[in-house]
Amino acid sequence: MGARRGPASRGRSFVPERVLAPFGRRRSEVVANEVSGGYRIVSSVDPSGPVPAAGQFYMLTCERGWGGGGERPFLPRAFSVADAVAGPEGVRLSFLLEDVGPGTHELARLGRGDGLLLTGPLGSPFSMPRELNRDAAGAILVGGGIGLAPLALWRRTLAERGLPERSLLGFRDRAHSGGMELFRCSEVRLASEDGHAGHRGYVTDLLNVMLEGDDARSSVVYACGPPPMLEAVRALCAEREVEAELAMESPMACGYGACFGCAMPLRDGGYMRLCVDGPVVRASAVETALVAGAGHR
Amino acid sequence: MSSVDLCGIELAHPIINASGTFDAIAARRAFGDAVLDEFPFSAYVSKTITPEPRVGNAPPRLWEEAAAMVNSIGLPNKGATGFLADDLPQLAELPVPLIVSVMATSSEGFAELVSAVAEREEVSAIELNVSCPNVHSGLIVGEQPSETTALLGSLRPLTGKPLIVKLTPNIADPASIAVAAEAAGADSVSLINTLKAAPLSPGGEPWLGAGSGGLSGPAVRTIALRQVADVAAAVSIPIIGMGGVESGSHARDLLAAGARVVAVGTASFRDPAAGTRIRAELVDGVAALG
Numbered sequence: 031m032g033a034r035r036g037p038a039s040r041g042r043s044f045v046p047e048r049v050l051a052p053f054g055r056r057r058s059e060v061v062a063n064e065v066s067g068g069y070r071i072v073s074s075v076d077p078s079g080p081v082p083a084a085g086q087f088y089m090l091t092c093e094r095g096w097g098g099g100g101e102r103p104f105l106p107r108a109f110s111v112a113d114a115v116a117g118p119e120g121v122r123l124s125f126l127l128e129d130v131g132p133g134t135h136e137l138a139r140l141g142r143g144d145g146l147l148l149t150g151p152l153g154s155p156f157s158m159p160r161e162l163n164r165d166a167a168g169a170i171l172v173g174g175g176i177g178l179a180p181l182a183l184w185r186r187t188l189a190e191r192g193l194p195e196r197s198l199l200g201f202r203d204r205a206h207s208g209g210m211e212l213f214r215c216s217e218v219r220l221a222s223e224d225g226h227a228g229h230r231g232y233v234t235d236l237l238n239v240m241l242e243g244d245d246a247r248s249s250v251v252y253a254c255g256p257p258p259m260l261e262a263v264r265a266l267c268a269e270r271e272v273e274a275e276l277a278m279e280s281p282m283a284c285g286y287g288a289c290f291g292c293a294m295p296l297r298d299g300g301y302m303r304l305c306v307d308g309p310v311v312r313a314s315a316v317e318t319a320l321v322a323g324a325g326h327r
Numbered sequence: 328m329s330s331v332d333l334c335g336i337e338l339a340h341p342i343i344n345a346s347g348t349f350d351a352i353a354a355r356r357a358f359g360d361a362v363l364d365e366f367p368f369s370a371y372v373s374k375t376i377t378p379e380p381r382v383g384n385a386p387p388r389l390w391e392e393a394a395a396m397v398n399s400i401g402l403p404n405k406g407a408t409g410f411l412a413d414d415l416p417q418l419a420e421l422p423v424p425l426i427v428s429v430m431a432t433s434s435e436g437f438a439e440l441v442s443a444v445a446e447r448e449e450v451s452a453i454e455l456n457v458s459c460p461n462v463h464s465g466l467i468v469g470e471q472p473s474e475t476t477a478l479l480g481s482l483r484p485l486t487g488k489p490l491i492v493k494l495t496p497n498i499a500d501p502a503s504i505a506v507a508a509e510a511a512g513a514d515s516v517s518l519i520n521t522l523k524a525a526p527l528s529p530g531g532e533p534w535l536g537a538g539s540g541g542l543s544g545p546a547v548r549t550i551a552l553r554q555v556a557d558v559a560a561a562v563s564i565p566i567i568g569m570g571g572v573e574s575g576s577h578a579r580d581l582l583a584a585g586a587r588v589v590a591v592g593t594a595s596f597r598d599p600a601a602g603t604r605i606r607a608e609l610v611d612g613v614a615a616l617g
Contacts, residue, residue, distance in 0.1 A: 053365050104393065290398075301386075
C-alpha cells in the first residue's frame with residue numbers, strides 16, 4: 031500500500047481526544063461481576079486495547095450464549111465504559127448494567143474467566159469544560175439511573191486534572207438504583223422518585239436549584255440518563271444558557287458507522303449517526319433528546 | 328487462496344462486502360488507518376447513492392430478530408455531487424477496487440448517475456440497486472424482467488465498465504430477472520438483497536419508522552443458497568452471492584452453489600473484521616480439503 035492521506039493528516043473534522051479502537055472484535059476476560067444495588071458492575075481485562083476516554087463506549091457480546099440458547103440476543107450491545115484502569119495484564123474495563131432484556135440478561139450472567147467480546151472504544155468522548163465555555167469554573171454531572179456510568183469515568187478524569195465537579199444522581203426507586211461505589215470520594219447529591227435516598231423527586235430538580243446560583247453561567251453540564259431526563263436537562267440548560275453535553279443512547283447494530291441505525295434528528299435537519307458523531311453530543315445540536323426506538327431491549 | 332476474476336477485475340480473494348454494511352469512511356474515524364492496513368475485503372462496494380441527497384428514514388430503523396435483524400435505513404447519502412466530491416476521493420484511498428452502488432427512480436436518473444460515476448477512473452464497476460419503483464411505470468424495476476431489460480438497454484451503451492445487477496429475493500423467480508439482465512448486457516448479478524419484513528412493537532404497532540424494512544443475517548442463509556443455485560443454473564455471468572454468511576464454511580457453500588465471489592453483510596455489524604476471519608476460515612477450509 032502506498033502513502034496514506036487519511037482524514038486525520040488532512041486536518042479534517044477529527045476529534046483529537048477520540049481514542050481509536052483496534053480494528054475488529056477481540057476477547058477480554060471477565061474478572062468480576064458484582065451486584066451493585068439493583069444493577070451489576072461487570073469488569074473485564076482487555077489485553078490489547080487502549081485506555082478509553084470518558085464518554086466512549088464498547089460493543090459487547092458474550093463469548094458464549096449469544097444467539098445460542100434462545101432466539102436473541104443476536105446483535106452486540108452498546109455500553110458506555112464506567113471505569114478504565116491500565117494494569118500489567120491490560121486495561122480493566124468496567125460496565126454498569128441492569129438485567130432488562132435478552133442482551134443484558136446474558137451479560138449479567140457472566141462469571142470470572144468468561145469471555146467478553148468487545149469492539150471499542152468507540153464514539154466521541156466528553157469535552158473539557160473550557161472547550162464548551164471559556165469561562166467555565168467547574169462541571170456539573172447529572173446522571174439518571176444506569177446512565178451514571180460514563181459520568182463515573184468522567185468525574186475521575188476531571189478530578190485527576192484538578193477540575194472542580196459536582197455530581198447529581200437520580201434514581202427511580204431502590205430496585206432501580208446502584209453504581210454509587212463508582213462515585214466514591216466525590217461530592218454527590220441524590221434524588222429518588224420514591225424518596226428512598228436524597229431529595230424526593232427528579233435529579234433535574236437539583237439541577238434547577240443549582241443553576242439558579244450566581245455561578246450558573248460559569249458551569250458546564252454533562253448528563254447521561256433516560257431520554258426524558260436528558261430532554262429535561264437539555265431544555266433547562268437551553269433556558270438558562272448553560273453549555274451542556276449529553277451522552278445519548280440509541281439502538282445500534284454495529285457501533286462504527288456501518289449500519290446507519292442510530293439516527294438522531296439534528297436541529298438543522300437531517301440526522302447524525304450517534305455512534306460516530308456521538309454518543310456525546312452538544313445539547314444545542316439536537317432538537318430533542320427523546321430518542322425513537324429506545325425501548326427495544 | 329488464488330485471486331478471482333470478477334468481470335475482468337482481479338480480486339485478491341473472493342470475499343467482498345455487501346453494499347450498505349461497511350462504511351469505510353466512518354470506520355476510519357473509529358479505527359484509524361488500521362482499516363486500510365487490515366482491510367477485510369478484496370473489493371469495496373459503496374453504500375447506494377442516489378441522484379439527489381437523502382436524509383434517510385425516520386427512526387426507529389432497526390429491529391433485532393432471532394438470528395437476524397430488520398433494517399429500514401432509507402438510503403441516506405450525499406447525492407451524486409456530494410459523493411463524487413467528498414466520498415469518492417476518500418474511498419479511492421482503499422487498497423482494493425471500488426464498486427459504486429447506484430439507484431434512481433427513472434432510467435434517465437440512472438443514466439445520469441451511471442455516466443457521472445463511470446467516468447471516474449477510481450471506479451472499477453457499478454452495481455445497480457433496482458429495488459425501487461420506476462416513477463413512470465410504478466413497477467419495481469428489479470421485480471419485472473421487462474423493466475430490467477429496458478433499464479439495462481439504456482445504461483449498457485453508456486459505459487464499458489462492468490454493470491452488476493443486484494437481485495431482489497422478494498419475487499417468485501429471481502432467475503428470470505438474472506436472465507433478462509444477462510441478455511441485456513449485464514456483466515454480473517449479485518444476490519440476495521434483504522427480504523421484506525415488518526416487525527411489530529410489543530403493543531402490536533409497526534415498530535420501524537418507515538413501517539417495514541428488510542431482513543438479513545444468518546436466518547436468510549439457506550434462502551440465499553437456494554436462490555444463488557437457481558440463478559447459477561440460468562445464467563453464465565459471474566454471481567456475487569450473499570446472505571447470512573458468518574463463517575468460512577458458509578462462504579464455501581455459496582461458492583459451491585455457483586457464486587464467483589461472496590459478500591459479507593450483517594456479520595460485519597457484529598464484528599467489523601468479520602470479513603478477515605471469514606476469508607481466513609475459507610482458506611483454511613480449502614486447504615483442509617486438500
